[in-house]
Amino acid sequence: MSEKDMQSYFDKLNEANSLLKKSLRVSNIEALAETLTNISDGKVYVENDVPDKDTVAKLEVIYKGLKDFNLTPLQLKQAITVSIIKSEKDDKTEVNKLMTPDAIGLIASLIAYEILNVQDKKSVNVVDPTVGSGNLLVEFIEQLNMTDKFKINAAALDNDDALVSLTKSFSEVMNLNIDAYHQDSVAEWDITDIDMAIADLPVGYYPVDENAAKFKTKADKGHSYAHHLLIEQTMNNLNDGGIGIFIVPSQIFQTDQAKKLSEWMVSSVYLQAVLDLPTTLFASKEAQKAIVVLQKHGGKAEQVGNVLMGTIPDTNNPKAFEGFKDQLQDWAKNFKG
Incomplete structure (x- = not known):
């Protein structure tokens, strides 16, 4: 056309x-x-x-x-x-609810592909707990579907009912089966048996302190960071050895609440990768985001030999991006699940 x-x-x-x-x-x-x-x-x-x-x-x-x-x-x-x-x-639309670019969905799918391929998974239950417009989840599924290697069962959560409706209708037009639920993802989940999560997390303070009280990543005083609570809640709801692929602020480990997040990570998950996204995707250094890959303790999961770190090259630079894909393959060889 x-x-x-x-x-x-x-x-x-x-x-x-x-x-x-x-x-x-x-x-x-x-x-x-x-x-x-x-x-x-x-x-x-x-x-x-x-x-x-x-x-x-x-x-x-x-x-x-x-x-x-x-x-x-x-x-x-x-x-x-x-x-x-x-x-x-x-x-x-407010910044936290803007659509996630296709390039981020592509990168997340490449990471997931290498992990799932090594784990030899054929059927995967995926959730996006902050689905927004649905573009990240739809792009992620479409990319994995093109490999013809996996059967993807997907669920989506969001506290904005208009965006839940958009995600559902978007997925239906694309002939994808996504179960979409309107709810606060920091609250209790009804869905179970989840192998993998992907999320472009909203950044800011979570207003309901009572809900945050049970989380290890909660702030000692005042409101807690919503993205910290969402990471903990999502990983808690995954199967043992489950994978979380989160899009977060690049400075996530350098904030006033970073210590609480790090302490929880040590006790509950393996930090397997921290990768800055291509700078060309963001309007300013302050807006820069990264992908953090976590794996829940349990099952056959263990810390990979070397945490994958660095900056992902621009997808429009084929030679550099192919080099990144080679790095991903080498890193994923150590994955257990």
């Missing part, structure tokens, strides 16, 4: 979003979630005569036109992610 056709598809998707936003009186993100649900189910949902018959007729014409494009899964995902970015911009 040509770039012009891709633009036409996006324009039609945007037209449907605008109609639904006006008719339902919702945010752009909520309108996009509704659009994707309609596309997936092949019909326009109407509740209490909203949207009205005129709007329904216009939407049906648009959805019929979208079907005629015959996009590949990759092209479809590109169109949806551009729509998410536009919706976030129009809604003035």
